[in-house]
Amino acid sequence: MTSADTAERTAAPLAPAAAEWWRTAVIYQIYPRSFADASGDGIGDLPGITSRLDSLADLGVDAIWLSPFQRSPQKDAGYDVSDYCDVDPLFGTLSDFDAMLGAAHDRRIRVIVDLVPNHSSDQHAWFQLALAAAPGSAERGRYMFRDGSGENGELPPNNWESVFGGPAWTRVVEPDGRPGQWYLHLFDPSQPDFDWSNEEVREEFRRILRFWLDRGVDGFRVDVAHGLIKAEGLPDYVPDPEAGSMGGEEANVPYWGQEGVHEVYRDWRKILEEYEGDRALAAEAWLPTADKTALWVRSDEMHQAFNFPYLMTEWNAADLHEVIAESLRAFSSVGAPSTWVLSNHDVVRHASRLALTAENPQGHGIGPDSPGKPIPEVGLRRARAATTLMLALPGSAYLYQGEELGLPEVIDIPGDARQDPTWFRTEGERYGRDGCRVPIPWQADAPAYGFSPAGASWLPQPEEWATFARDAQAADPASTLSLYRSLLAERRARALGAGSLEWVDGLGSDVVAFRNGHVTVVANLGSTPVALPDGIVIASSGTVTGGELPVDTTVWLAND
Template sequence: MSVDSVISATAALAGPLTLIHDADKAPGWWRSAVIYQVYPRSFRDLNGDGIGDIAGITEGLPHLADLDVDAVWLSPFYRSPQRDAGYDVSDYCDVDPIFGTLGDFDIMMAEANRLGLRVIVDLVPNHCSDQHAAFQAALAAPAGSPERDMFIFRDGSGPEGHEPPNNWQSHFGGPAWTRVIGPDGQPDQWYLHLFDSSQPDFNWDNPAVHAEFERVLRFWLDRGVSGFRVDVAHALVKAPGLPAWGGRADGGSSDGFPGHEAPMFGQPAIHDIYRAWRLILDEYGPDRILCAEASVDLPRLAHWVRPDEMHQAFNFPYLHAGLDVYRLRSVITDSLTVLDAVGAPSTWVLSNHDVVRHASRFGYNGSGPRDGDGIGPADQQPDTELGRRRAAAASLFMLGLPGAAYLYQGEELGLPDGIDIPEGMRQDPTFARTGGERLGRDGCRVPLPWSAAEPHLGFGSGQQPWLPLPASFKELARDVQAATPSSHLNLYRRTLAARRELGLGRGSLAWAEEWCTGSSLGFVNGTTLVLMNLNHEPLEMPAGDVLLRSADPESGHFLASGETVWLQLVRGDTE
């Protein structure tokens, strides 16, 4: 069957099609990869101290290979006081003892290589820990010294400099400036920290900072990593003069303050940094990648993934689109259009370590929790069954899209957020800096359940986990789901296997207009129709062979509310 015949037959079954993205033939494993995020302290605890470790990751890698992912992304495991779960780095070239040693890392890398899994590590270049040797040297040095020039120190404003240099606010609440005591014991300058006060921002106007991070890149590339996820990749360079900003602390748009004007984000000079980094990665071969965590609007996102800069950028507009079919269609169309224009693949993501898990977010019929706030016992509770059903549908829909996909550990189990976390156990700095007004992100970071019959559900056999596992996790444990054909885990396994077999990550996308309504959304990728029903009523499916359904096929040829299906529309040789 010719390509034209396939298109014609597909349209006859799916109805009118609007093509927005052609199949991807460019080289690069990352363009269609499924990458699994490991949050080390919550993955698996092998030494029994209640915190996950590198050895636990090594132990769990065969399960990820069995899931059929292409790569693993590790959240920070570097030396750190752990004020912000490792995003406050005190040594970028060593493993924190709570996770193990560099030797443990090398063993993990060898196991990943044996299993055919690539490893991507987190890089945190905007800020470090206040315990980092460079910042300690800056504290001991006078104003105007080379040591202080590694960071953003400024004199205060107002009488005797008692007020911060400007009005910038921290992402975690409160001012983005902290005053230090000088070497003479007197109040001295202020330093900038867009996040916690224990996380001073580097001064990327200083060439010495560039040189230090180029050293760090080479250190991990020499150990065999396949690339870096770059934390807050849009924040490194600040506008000259640090002008005042009356908008949101995170740089998001608000009335009168469009995000593209935020002086602490998206400055043009930032792209020279990533061009230099790209040259370094290219020295190690064409398969090493950079992925930007750049929380910017879609038109600007393309600036991070131009051919000489990064390879990928997280698609936060997609994550935040929720289950609004109009918004989803708009975001998907805009993403593919904008990124195709610069020859970059899109990435799709539903959960990560910074947001309420989508199995909980989708458990509300009205408005759910705000990003970064979490869900507590006193809040309106999500409908667990509804949330997991919709999460399965959303995941099956997302994994049918062309491009790369990121999975957050535990989403393949359909895990919800942990809600009943005692205040004394909460560790997110947002909780402390807002006096408990915002719960923070601990709920999505609760450890994984591996075995229903083991202590701590198999996460670790020693001390109590650093965050408590909910009792409901017992029935969601990996061993229970592995033995249940209709489980969330086995849906992910079948979906990822079919995605690879059908080549959907390299595929095309055309909207199936007949199925794009106010309560359903359908697209064709190659010859596969992906259709999600968000109506309260069942939806009769078009003709075609059912490849996958996100729920048990109790509704026959009808797609139930909150269900997604993959239909094979055409069979035959398309060469």
Template sequence: MSEQTSWIKQTSATHVGHGGQEWWRTSAVYQVYPRSWADSNGDGVGDLPGITAKLPYLRDLGVDALWISPFYTSPMADAGYDVADYRDIDPLFGTLADADKLIARAHELDLRVIVDLVPNHSSDEHEWFKAALAAGPGSPERERYLFRDGKGENGELPPNDWQAIFGGNAWTRVSDADGNPEQWYLHLFDPKQPDFNWNNPEVRDEFVSILTFWLDRGVDGFRVDVAHSLIKADGLPDHAAHAQMAGTGDASHDNGGPMWDQEGVHEIYRAWRELLDSYNPRDADGYDSAADRAMCAEAWVSPPERLARYVRPDEFHQAFNFAFLETPWRAADLHESITSSYRSNDSVGAPTTWVLSNHDVVRHATRLALPVGQPRPNGIRAEDPQPDAALGLRRALAATALELALPGGAYLYQGEELGLPDHTTMPDEARQDPTWERSEHTEAGRDGCRVPMPWVKDAPSFGFGPSEATWLPQPEVYGDLAVDQQDGVAGSTLEFYRRMLRERHARELGSGSLTWVEGAGDDVVAFVNSRDGHEDLWVVTNFGEPVALPDDAFVVLSSGDADSLTVERDVTVWFTRA
């Protein structure tokens, strides 16, 4: 029996749309993980020519931009997030000429290009780090990184108690030319990723130069890796001691320790924003849509008010809303997450940038099939309880339809438009994420969400490349989910994404105002997206018993039965009213 609701629009908006023309306020951006997008030469690894060849697919999907994960010269200890040369392309992916062709072709197709920037750390094979090892303690070369003397009688203990994100100690001891142990260096991730010393002016100048290098090549912006980590607390205090200060006024926003979310990061980003703004010439009306460079922060920071400080008018343009990604699949939780996100970002005049999946988390088509409220796992192994694929996809489609109806920007992760799940039965011997080894095989890591794309079911590597080779194994189910199996097929996940993005653009949902709907029930998230010049779009996501739409409803799209005026559990519907 459907539950009848009153469908009453509240009298005041929770979020009032921004009138700015900047593309990044409302854009839909598609993340391309280059190793896994398209392989042009059959070596089993995706590359830049492969991306360029598939750009028309993104245009037809209906996104505004693509974000490309790192393609720089790298020993690939962390899939390219260990950069040895920020101004060149790793031969695995192609050449600088290939990058130029990619950027030019994207612009021909009216797609903007955002590239990844990794400023917290370099590779240990970067020329600066090799010079630091050769120069020895106290040298200017070592001041570019965070070298410290160890504790203990002979410096045999790490400088502090920090642990690495990938597992193990965050410090590694080096030896001099004669093999004698000496100083330690900090690496918040892997030992092959030494952290820069961002209190050193040389480091700051170098990254301004790197940004300039890519801006001059025509990129439209940057996604900044672990943007909240560049500055560490003065004196590099023990994590335990820092945690004890939390709430005392000295460290009231701990955010995981003294290596995160320190005040000094904001000075760095204000300098970067000034540089990007210098590339944005203004016309007589103060705006030039063709030259609007932007940057997005990957900052795992809470509460939302703290994250909003990264998107103040003179800092980042966007910051991923990871609180939304991590919100449990419950109506009350999502209502509060959306409300608090708008409250904090609206206070600084910034858009809210929604995201559900990326290369670091279990895909939401898999994650949402897990028990509601369960902590997000770092990968799923064959020996773990296996998710219900049908339930996961049903919820994922509902979640994406909710996301794309929200005012603001949105990021999509490659393959989610096909309904791709994580590879949850990958053989352990195939894993390459450093987390797997560094955690002593207690965490599966991120390989499951990074599996190469399926393009053609009855082709080698499901059309990923001209050979059977793939750097990570593909699950068999990817064949049935391949692009050629969904392209033009009514009711397919791909066609549903295309329709959502088409309606989102046509109705200018990204620039709208959001008003909650009262009386829709405790298990329902319901709101109205209003825009000048467009009829109101009503949006409802149901988490409980079936709910009847109002009698005057006209369904625009539904993640469930498109012809039904009843919203079933785990379904999102967009509708207008007569």
């Protein structure tokens, strides 16, 4: 693997906090190509992120997580990495990264970078060598090359399907021109899976970890953390068509959640512990239960795991109560914090998702012809209520860029403007994830709503973005931006992330209510107002008058 020179570094790690920062942190996900564009090419970049850090400091977040910015052909928005130790010119340079990291640390904001260990780009030097090498060679041993089935190897080695649709195997043409072996790609054919039984692969990722840790990063979000190890013999498997594409609703999938993956993260944990500053590992692990997810965050493995069962819970009081209770029980049983998340770059934004009235499996997206499209005002009301509840929970919380503005999913993206591989691999059957990735608005009256000085935008921005722009919300105390600022300030001041939860009963079956320290949280998920218990309102997702809590509203009450 190639890499840029590591000699010149500008950012020192932040000193350790009094307590491990990742246990209570509010972490803001930046999708770099859609956050802020400084170059004017219509694609967000690292200098753009640096230019907007003051807004994130003002918001009150503790850390940022950057989706991939490493060198890549961009077949899957950077999740197809061709060089893990360099910045893609689309986003800038390593010097730009160092400047951004230093500027974030100057504002007491920690920086987590995305790491993609399940697969590389097909343009990666290793894969190009594998294509030129013979079957059984060391070069092919770094990836999942297999002979085909059938009389002449003309069929794939097994029946596995790609997350993006279609078969998970592609046959190569050998150097002599004949059809040859097949390689595994759980995602796009441009993303061949590494073979993690190969020690050379493991050693290379140790080097990659140290490269970024040496530069001063505070941790890694690990992409497809549950997918590195495949079941022995690669047995056939047909996924549940109603389940999420990343396996979050299914058990015993031969390419998700295999026991051997834990050995990898025990090894990585030891590397992070060599460094000062409480460096952290966060797992993207789509697993069917909280207990399964908790296995990724045992004391010698990762520090956090995304709580996807919580994210996918519908707007229902009983279900929400259950997933919160199960999460706190499961994660505390292994000494890890619960994490809470409502949106990210792979799911329909929660300002739309919580108002959907039809099934929408993860990764399918919504578009002009989708059934059960959301009513915008209902979605925003529920999103504000859901976030107000989430930010009162003990543990660590993740925010996705633009949710502090109340951004909905963009539904009406023309087919010829869509870029998600899912759209192409399914021939338009699934809309994919473009709707949550549209560049965010900063200024109502500026070109591209302040995203790009040239007015360019890699995905089209809807006209209604003007009403959601940050400058249009900044001075409005009733805006979603003002709500997020208030919630984060109160959360920090009252140490809710480090608190504990005590359920409050007796307010009705459509209510979720609990105490965290001296704060009582009440959320009304029903269809009629409910009476509020005693307390002083310190935060509310909507207007509260007359001692009653309206529908789709959450309130924080001080009782100290």
